Amino acid sequence: MDFSFSEEQQLLRESLARYVEREYTFEKRRAIQRSAEGFSHEVWSAFAEMGLLGLTTPEEYGGYGGSAVDTLVVSQVLGSGLVVEPYLASVVLGTGLVARAGSTAQKESLLPAAARGELLLTLAHAEPDSRYELAEVATSARRQGNQFVLQGHKAVVPWGAQADRLIVSARTAGGPRDAQGISLFVIERGMKGVGARDYRTIDGQRAAEVKLDDVLVGADAVLGPLDGALPLLEAIADVGAAALCAEAVGVMETLNAQTLEYIKTRQQFGQPIGRFQVLQHRAVDMFIHLEQSKSIALLAAVRADSADAAERRRAVSAAKAHLGRSGRAVTQMAIQLHGGMGVTDELPASHYAKRLTMIDFHLGDADFHVERFVADARG
Amino acid sequence: MDLAYTAEEAAFRDEVRDFVTANLPADIARKVLEHRRLEKSDYARWQDILAKQGWLAGHWPVEHGGCGWTPVQNHIFDEETAAAGAPRLIPFGLNMVAPVIMAYGSPWQKEHYLSRIRTNHDWWCQGYSEPGSGSDLASLKTRAVRDGDHYLVNGQKTWTTLAQYADMIFCLVRTDTTVKKQEGISFLLIDMHSPGITVRPIVTLDEEHEVNEVFFEDVKVPVANLVGEEGKGWTYAKYLLGHERTGIAGVGASKRELDTLKHIAKIQRKNGRPLGDDPGFAARMAQVEIDLLALEMTVMRVLASRGKAPGPEASILKIKGTEIQQALTELMMEALGPYALPFRPEAMTLDTEDELVGPDYAAPLAARYFNYRKVTIYGGSNEIQRNIIAQMVLGL
Numbered sequence A: 001m002d003f004s005f006s007e008e009q010q011l012l013r014e015s016l017a018r019y020v021e022r023e024y025t026f027e028k029r030r031a032i033q034r035s036a037e038g039f040s041h042e043v044w045s046a047f048a049e050m051g052l053l054g055l056t057t058p059e060e061y062g063g064y065g066g067s068a069v070d071t072l073v074v075s076q077v078l079g080s081g082l083v084v085e086p087y088l089a090s091v092v093l094g095t096g097l098v099a100r101a102g103s104t105a106q107k108e109s110l111l112p113a114a115a116r117g118e119l120l121l122t123l124a125h126a127e128p129d130s131r132y133e134l135a136e137v138a139t140s141a142r143r144q145g146n147q148f149v150l151q152g153h154k155a156v157v158p159w160g161a162q163a164d165r166l167i168v169s170a171r172t173a174g175g176p177r178d179a180q181g182i183s184l185f186v187i188e189r190g191m192k193g194v195g196a197r198d199y200r201t202i203d204g205q206r207a208a209e210v211k212l213d214d215v216l217v218g219a220d221a222v223l224g225p226l227d228g229a230l231p232l233l234e235a236i237a238d239v240g241a242a243a244l245c246a247e248a249v250g251v252m253e254t255l256n257a258q259t260l261e262y263i264k265t266r267q268q269f270g271q272p273i274g275r276f277q278v279l280q281h282r283a284v285d286m287f288i289h290l291e292q293s294k295s296i297a298l299l300a301a302v303r304a305d306s307a308d309a310a311e312r313r314r315a316v317s318a319a320k321a322h323l324g325r326s327g328r329a330v331t332q333m334a335i336q337l338h339g340g341m342g343v344t345d346e347l348p349a350s351h352y353a354k355r356l357t358m359i360d361f362h363l364g365d366a367d368f369h370v371e372r373f374v375a376d377a378r379g
Numbered sequence B: 001m002d003l004a005y006t007a008e009e010a011a012f013r014d015e016v017r018d019f020v021t022a023n024l025p026a027d028i029a030r031k032v033l034e035h036r037r038l039e040k041s042d043y044a045r046w047q048d049i050l051a052k053q054g055w056l057a058g059h060w061p062v063e064h065g066g067c068g069w070t071p072v073q074n075h076i077f078d079e080e081t082a083a084a085g086a087p088r089l090i091p092f093g094l095n096m097v098a099p100v101i102m103a104y105g106s107p108w109q110k111e112h113y114l115s116r117i118r119t120n121h122d123w124w125c126q127g128y129s130e131p132g133s134g135s136d137l138a139s140l141k142t143r144a145v146r147d148g149d150h151y152l153v154n155g156q157k158t159w160t161t162l163a164q165y166a167d168m169i170f171c172l173v174r175t176d177t178t179v180k181k182q183e184g185i186s187f188l189l190i191d192m193h194s195p196g197i198t199v200r201p202i203v204t205l206d207e208e209h210e211v212n213e214v215f216f217e218d219v220k221v222p223v224a225n226l227v228g229e230e231g232k233g234w235t236y237a238k239y240l241l242g243h244e245r246t247g248i249a250g251v252g253a254s255k256r257e258l259d260t261l262k263h264i265a266k267i268q269r270k271n272g273r274p275l276g277d278d279p280g281f282a283a284r285m286a287q288v289e290i291d292l293l294a295l296e297m298t299v300m301r302v303l304a305s306r307g308k309a310p311g312p313e314a315s316i317l318k319i320k321g322t323e324i325q326q327a328l329t330e331l332m333m334e335a336l337g338p339y340a341l342p343f344r345p346e347a348m349t350l351d352t353e354d355e356l357v358g359p360d361y362a363a364p365l366a367a368r369y370f371n372y373r374k375v376t377i378y379g380g381s382n383e384i385q386r387n388i389i390a391q392m393v394l395g396l
């Protein structure tokens, strides 16, 4: 058994952490969030230069061919710095999907540009009533000669209004909840019939309602197997969920450190409030949540790329459910321990708390993953 | 043992219900039921309606211009108004400073201030907490120095809810630095329009403005505005804190929110079926409902057992009441699934032209979950409430 990170991974972590600490201050983050696009091209270019954007891109397409463990290293640092840039959407999910299932032409046109930071990708899977079910797809893709016509509504698409290309799940056969009959399409945001309604999310990022109104695409827009894309979608969602777990660990680590620092310095009744035993036990619980979360996030990352779907699903669901519950518990305690300060916008801790809470609402919440864990175990 | 309302109580409930049905403005009720932002004018309009009916201070004794409602009647009033979507009554004047003035105020203070509260003329805020004095309130530093027929007040209060709207603030101030800290505190009624007062907003994590910092720089306060005796402020404050905590149980509002949660769970889909039919989610809703049922009975027991200021058992109501409020906001947020994510403060008003994002009830709910983390912090944090029970009830 070997829990150590490779030398490259350690270097990656250190250089990214240095960058985030130096360049990505809390005030800068605020300014970025208030900007028109909600993320910084300057930061994105810096990420490209550091090799982050091509981390998991195959080498022949301008990347480094990294693994889910490399993604964990990066995601954790991004979490610690509460970085809002669309790493998960574009690199982990978008690039990940194209790298796995794209045709040679798709890979050539998308991957090198994405790795250079010139092309932003996102995955549009959710729909207004689908909750966290990837198979629940009402958006339709009708065949019309050699082409497809897409019609439907994709909900809460991360960075849906900023992305250059959206990878959309649509139904090419079957009923609205059938596992069979789902296909993926790469569409350009500027295409006729694509509408994206941009809004802020409560965790400081952006998302959009994406409406597809008779969007006409060629057969070359199909990504992966026609009618049979669900396993692919599930696999990439698990890679994304594992990355979210790693990010959550990073967020939690910083939030815990901020809270600990606060209760060591805040004085009431003539002593630091950290002297009160009830608060000490809360701090200890937060610490234990973090250690357990680190462990299970590691398991998820190691298994996320596994060819054995059952093994992958079990580990990822365990981790995502754990992080959902632990994240909720830790944020509630962190805010409470800060007293009134904990509910202010001014304090970075409240922003960490919001992100940590809302990670549960991406790619399956704790309930969803517990249920999947149980269902898979029953077989 | 009989848990039913008496015939008189049932008649009172019907009277309140009919009045609310006829008089609560629909736009205000909609804001409350849909968790939109309430403006000062919304609160004021409803409180004016109640004042006209003589019900704004219905629970006050008749001698002070109230209706002398029993605690049970007051509970009925609270429950009926909450259920219909009436805004909560701003408590600072009605339920906090008024009982203190009744008990310890001068004849002039009673005459002047109580009538202005009862008629919704003056808006009050509470100036207790300071940057260095939250849970350890007795350490407060804001100074009041006697100078002839007035005090000169210098210092800072913080977290002052709705100070931006207030005409008056009741403050704990230090009038003597030479004695034990609790004994050097006095209770002052200060006009918010006085020269030397500055109000600065504090933005909360949901980007709303309900709390403020209040700065005092050589603010002149007539000695006639001292409540009771100098140095007795701490005693009066403790008396008041008991009053703050019974209101904080919020049973009526929580029952309404539980209904809203059930409504949302009926509409939200999970695997094509109503979320409320999901056994896991249904069980968690039931758990809150059971807690709330127990709390309601506990409130009734406390109310039935004493007519005067509630004792330390009020801490139970504060702890459970706020935990239930938080559990309800949490389940509502979870019910939304991914639609908990959109953050749209612009959708907090009724007349938004804005295109809907998700179901019509969705926009405020996650923000509200985060905002409601405050309820276990303010009014004496739940840790402090537990300390009170441990010391005063359990003798630990």
Ligand SMILES: Cc1cc2nc3c(=O)[nH]c(=O)nc-3n(C[C@H](O)[C@H](O)[C@H](O)COP(=O)(O)OP(=O)(O)OC[C@H]3O[C@@H](n4cnc5c(N)ncnc54)[C@H](O)[C@@H]3O)c2cc1C
Residues within 6 Å of the ligand: A266, A268, A269, A273, A276, A278, A279, A336, A337, A338, A339, A340, A341, A343, B125, B126, B127, B128, B129, B131, B133, B134, B135, B136, B158, B159, B160, B161, B162, B211, B374, B377, B378, B379, B380, B381, B382, B383, B384, B387
């Ligand atoms: C939204 C909001 C509205 C408010 N409105 C008003 C208002 O209108 N007027 C007003 O005067 N104040 C108001 N307050 C202030 C409120 O009363 C204080 O926030 C509260 O008393 C806690 O003080 P603090 O924030 O300084 O936290 P601290 O006292 O610093 O407490 C921090 C943490 O330490 C814990 N702690 C402290 N002492 C102990 C102990 N002895 N044992 C165990 N745990 C302990 C607390 O429970 C908390 O978890 C409001 C606060 C909020 C958040």
